[in-house]
Amino acid sequence: MLDITNFVSLLIALLTMFWIAMRAKIFSKKRYPPGPWGIPLLGHLHLLGDNPERKYLQWWQRYGDVVKIRFGSWNAIVVNGYDTIKDVAERKDDVFSGRPNFVTQVVLREAFGGIEALTFVNFSPKYLQLRKRTATALRSYLSKCEYCPEDLFREEAEKLTEKLLRYPSDDAVSVVSDVELAVVSVLYQMLYGKGKESEIAPHLNSIVETTATFNKFVGSGNIFDVIPWLQYVMKGKVEQFKEAVLSTDWITKAKIEEHRLSFQKGQTRDVLDALCDLSADLPSCESVDSVSSLHLMYQVAALQGAGFDTTSRTILFIILYLIAYPDVQERVQKEVDDVLGSSKIVKWKDRDTLPYLNATIYEVMRKTTVVPFAIPHYTLNDTELRGYDIDKDTVVFLNLHSVANEKSFWGDPENFRPERLLDEDGMLDAEKCSHIMTFSAGRRRCVGDVIAKMNIFILITTLMQRCSFKKADGHDVDFEPVRSLVLSPKPFMVNVNRRY
Known part of the structure; x- marks a missing residue:
């Protein structure tokens, strides 16, 4: 622990550094972007309040x-608006594609013995190799898996539907835990292979609980990333963080070992098999130029972490909007009835014949933007953006929430209108859908976006074919989210009714 003398000395040193930095800025010939005044140590953190998205929108309107x-x-910049974010994310020189070396990343590297998730690896030839092989593994899984992924998604969607329909129709129920278990079950079997429900249930519950603990610990950001020296003052918190992220590591390690022993060339039972196949020519030890075979296979943990929270929260928000807008729900159900009837099983190819349902999913994703800010980028060199100088080692926040609320494009972004995403012929408008940046953009775009979209589409379509959701009497609908790394809907209660 730091005593008061050391603390005061550290504070004086930081204030001095801040004064030097400000003096350098004043006399610099560079043209930096405009922005609000901050304070030493915290910068602008204290101005964000409990609704950072709203504050960033205000700054966007004021400063550009x-x-x-x-x-x-x-030092950081916030990038707003579709065009500017696309410029940053898709720059050919990749100057904005780095990752800051936050304390969170350092702790995660230490916890996992130097192995990093694709999400956090700094931009480099190694990152590109890791991304390419992970993306290839996912494509291989979709096209070559012995058990059709669509069948898995549909099977779990039907299980969820039956579970929800067991609730008495007049009972006010929460569907959160049911949706979470359905999503994590799909994800687990996709990554590690089919399994009996009774055997994998403990693993599924552990993943759900770990995610909740992690989100509670981190909240909407890790204070150690903002004020790094706090990690030396609050060592106990750092250790708690390590314990939280490692609590399901035993599952990943056990599954990797199982697959190493049972994998056969040309066999694709799951994503981990596809990763095993692609890791065969990789060295066993990490090097500057190449990832190791273990590093590649460990990306199942990254896919597990990234896929569960975002998908489950999106599905819960969709259900929330369907009960808040019963006319939208009825129109979706009519479209499903006209195309699929009451018994035809849904397939991924059916998405083109269900444009309004798809538009509803996209509109909910736009309105909620469950990941309002992309994982921070980092400048690898001095550069320019929109006529402003941006220094090397600048943290870059891509404000995806701004894209969803860009009035010049959407007209009335504050309103929920799925039909805005349909063209004159009533089909899904691809250009407008591209302005919903749920999965970010560029070479940092989520590699599992197609699988997530497929899962959400099949699950929601199955629910709409069989169920109706109604707001429970005496319970209000509140769209204000619970803020964490991924936004969640506040607890809500519904009545679930059988359609057929």
């Missing part, structure tokens, strides 16, 4: 598409 802020001890 590029806003300079300070994120604790880090």
